[in-house]
Amino acid sequence: MSDAKINIVEAPAGLEGQGFFATSLDSLVGMARANSLWPLPFATSCCGIEFMSTMASHYDIGRFGAERLSFSARQADVLMVMGTIAKKMAPVVKQVYLQMAEPRWVLSVGACACSGGIFDTYSVLQGIDRVIPVDVYVPGCPPRPEQILDGFMQIQELAKNESIRRRNQPEYKALLESYGIE
Amino acid sequence: MENVSNQQIIDALQGQFGEEAIYGIAESHGILQVTTEVEHIVPMLHFLYQHPVLKFQFLTDLGGIHFPEAKGQELGVIYHLHSLENNVRLWIKIYVPIEKPEVPTVTGLFATANWMEREAFDFYGIIFEGHPNLIRILNVEDMDYHPMRKEYPLEDATRDDKIDELFGR
Numbered sequence: 001m002s003d004a005k006i007n008i009v010e011a012p013a014g015l016e017g018q019g020f021f022a023t024s025l026d027s028l029v030g031m032a033r034a035n036s037l038w039p040l041p042f043a044t045s046c047c048g049i050e051f052m053s054t055m056a057s058h059y060d061i062g063r064f065g066a067e068r069l070s071f072s073a074r075q076a077d078v079l080m081v082m083g084t085i086a087k088k089m090a091p092v093v094k095q096v097y098l099q100m101a102e103p104r105w106v107l108s109v110g111a112c113a114c115s116g117g118i119f120d121t122y123s124v125l126q127g128i129d130r131v132i133p134v135d136v137y138v139p140g141c142p143p144r145p146e147q148i149l150d151g152f153m154q155i156q157e158l159a160k161n162e163s164i165r166r167r168n169q170p171e172y173k174a175l176l177e178s179y180g181i182e
Numbered sequence: 183m184e185n186v187s188n189q190q191i192i193d194a195l196q197g198q199f200g201e202e203a204i205y206g207i208a209e210s211h212g213i214l215q216v217t218t219e220v221e222h223i224v225p226m227l228h229f230l231y232q233h234p235v236l237k238f239q240f241l242t243d244l245g246g247i248h249f250p251e252a253k254g255q256e257l258g259v260i261y262h263l264h265s266l267e268n269n270v271r272l273w274i275k276i277y278v279p280i281e282k283p284e285v286p287t288v289t290g291l292f293a294t295a296n297w298m299e300r301e302a303f304d305f306y307g308i309i310f311e312g313h314p315n316l317i318r319i320l321n322v323e324d325m326d327y328h329p330m331r332k333e334y335p336l337e338d339a340t341r342d343d344k345i346d347e348l349f350g351r
Contacts, residue, residue, distance in 0.1 A: 087321075087322050088320075088321070088322045115343050116338065116341060120337045120338055120341050120344065121336055121337060121338055122329045122334070122335075122336065122337075122338055123320075123321065123329070124338065126338050126340055126341045126342075130340075
């Protein structure tokens, strides 16, 4: 068993002794959250195809605890927006975000979701950060699955190191208010 | 099945509506194009639909167009007809002034014109009189202009990551 190639998540830093282990609740909750993030794929175009590859066995997003896709916004932790968002679609993205429960993260995948990409035109939203706050941007047109995984790992880092009270901070509330949320 | 020549179509139309009503006759890729007046368009489509030989019974497409320089006939509507039986196609164009962009609807003849006319209204602001539900079809409902008119820029005014220097402009 000792040489089995199984990766187990490392315990957070803490005080260890005979029969006990002490650490902060923040880091324990962070560890649990980071390794069981349920993504909600919001795939509208070619970046969505890259996501399918990311999700499938070759790249396997399940290695990061995210194999359980949540197609219900209420149970999702990460909103992955992949693809061009037309202005007519913007209220839909926002509504999906509003339906998600805290804590929630947003991963913007690809040039279109990040900035409008090549679609510099009257009908396309010039970046989803105009309607919802974004945590991690993944550049590329479309980005390769490795890049999407890297973006996802950045979200994991955020989840791991986030203070439990972050969502109650006035800064966070001000951020949401700047988007007209709550 | 008999072969219908473009000249036959011209003769049939001019015989019915008069020579001065059919002008701008041209041919592109073997497809006849004619221009007519707004008041003729509905009777003309009915005539072509019911014609015993021509049988233009399929409205392939209907689109708008904008020529800002053509004073008095800035906006146009183009009807693409197809006679499935003869395998012949026909374009009919009409032009209206931009101050009064009113065109009668053809939804009474072709049900498929419903969405096409809504699209032309959405993008060019052409008013199809008698249309059962003339509202925007593709753009956001609260858009306050008709984006394919040439006075409006194609690019989004809110874009802020395109620095002219980097794009050689």
